[in-house]
Amino acid sequence: MEERAYKEKMRLSIQANLDAYKTSLERNKLGQFATPTVLAREVLAYGLSLLPEEQGIRFxxxxxxxxxxxxxxxETIGDRLLKAAxxxxxxxxxxxPAKQLWEDHSxxxxxxxxxxAKPSANSFxxxxxxxxxxxxxxxESDEKRRLQAEGRAAAGVKLSGLAGLYCHFIALAHRWMSASGIAGWLIPSEFMDVNYGKELKRYLLEEVTLLRIHRFDPSDVQFDDALVSSAVVWFKKDKPPAGHIVEFSYGGTHAAPAISRGISALELANEAKWTRFPRQEVRVALNTPILSDLFDIRRGIATGSNDFFILSREKIERLQLPMECFRPILPSPRYVSADEIDADEQGNPILSQSLFLLDCRLPEHELMKRYPSLGRYLESGKEEMMSRYLCKSRPIWYRQEDRRPSPFVCTYMGRGNSRSGRPFRFLLNHSRAVAANTYLMLYPKPHVAERLHGRPDTLRRIWESLNNIRAESLMSEGRVYGGGLHKMEPRELAMVSATEISRLINRLGSF
Ligand SMILES: C[S@@+](CC[C@H](N)C(=O)[O-])C[C@H]1O[C@@H](n2cnc3c(N)ncnc32)[C@H](O)[C@@H]1O
Known part of the structure; x- marks a missing residue:
């Protein structure tokens, strides 16, 4: 066997042995997940192709x-000169073991x-x-402060306290690179969308020339044991030229992506969510209506403990608890198969599971007097509940947030590869049930509510329009985790374009 192939085989077997000695918790602490051979080769071949042919390599x-x-x-260097590694x-x-494996090499x-480590400046x-x-x-917080200060000194990058260690690595490595040197970082794609990534994105757009970002399809997890969605970020240590275009690629392999597209640096500077590229277009009109123009979007109720505060009708009856101290609440989305929730005469949702939220506003002594059975129930869980932040911080520990039901609720967690191809669903809620925080609740703004009043058909058309929003538009505002799990925060759903719904509502205004 050729030496290089033999070495790689040895390395893989050493890696497997070493990994087996560690628990996944230990490996998580130091972020120890190896890059698969095929991907490592694609990455290196690409990196080499970005450097002038005649340039020796300092790796x-x-x-x-x-x-x-x-x-x-x-494996990929061919006859180019390896000057240092x-x-x-x-x-x-x-x-x-790595030192031993490579000791006869450079x-x-x-x-x-x-x-x-002290950088050997501009070396690589x-x-x-x-x-x-x-x-x-x-x-640790001291460690964070040290990393922040050093990143600032090294690259002028002011990372937030929420930045992961990988962001600090990028900032600190700046000094080690030679002018016009190339860097390829295999990192979680999260920075492309979240707040702590802003400063890293600024660095990529202003301090260096961002060349390409390839994002793997999250449903095709690159690392068997790390549930992350990864990207390879390529840049050159030069200030960017005017009118610079960055290549965004997605899916397939790094060498043969499923899609790719050039996006101008200017457009990137104006876009908070980079994972929308290359699948989505650049946002065109800046003043198109968005969902938050029409709805107040709030996460459902955080009860403090769904197991304790949400009870089935059977349980309420068995414990002889007073029904007037409960209000209906939707079961978790996986138990709601229909997208339209009908109600009975009392306004309770007609679903296979009937659940109720304990929602009593009486102070404890009065509640005990008036509803002894409920008093006993609360006593049975008080000690445990009082150890929880949410219950502890309420004026009455069992008192729930004052919330109206909303006509539209959205399931904000789901997989893009589900049967419907849609990770999120909008439900039309005809009942007086509220929702827990496994849902987002959409409350029509007063000017919308006014126009909807007494118009059930329009309510339905709005619901249909919500469900007609393209899955990609929703996904591009949300965030994605390894294994293809998509999630959306209220403020992310708020940013989704709502042109059709807004048109519908405006037409109503002229009736
Ligand atoms: C994600 S693994 C990558 C290993 C290897 N380069 C690969 O691609 O297979 C990250 C490695 O960095 C090491 N590491 C963690 N913190 C480090 C630090 N502060 N300085 C140097 N290495 C570190 C871990 O022990 C782990 O081996």
């Missing part, structure tokens, strides 16, 4: 593990924390890294 991997990228470099690994469990592995023209995906809440 750096700040989180090298057993050296998957270095191995891929040897360096890697950092903080964990000797991986670092020591790879210099330092067993040290990259974020504390090919930086490739799958940095540790350590979330901010696993970083």
């Amino acid at each position: 750096l991997d700040p989180a090298i593990g057993t050296g998957s990228f270095y191995s891929a470099l040897l 360096k890697g950092y690994e903080v964990d000797p469990h991986y670092g020591e 790879l210099d592995i330092e067993l040290a924390d990259f974020t504390r 023209n090919l930086l490739i890294c799958n940095p540790p995906y350590v979330r901010h809440h696993h970083l």
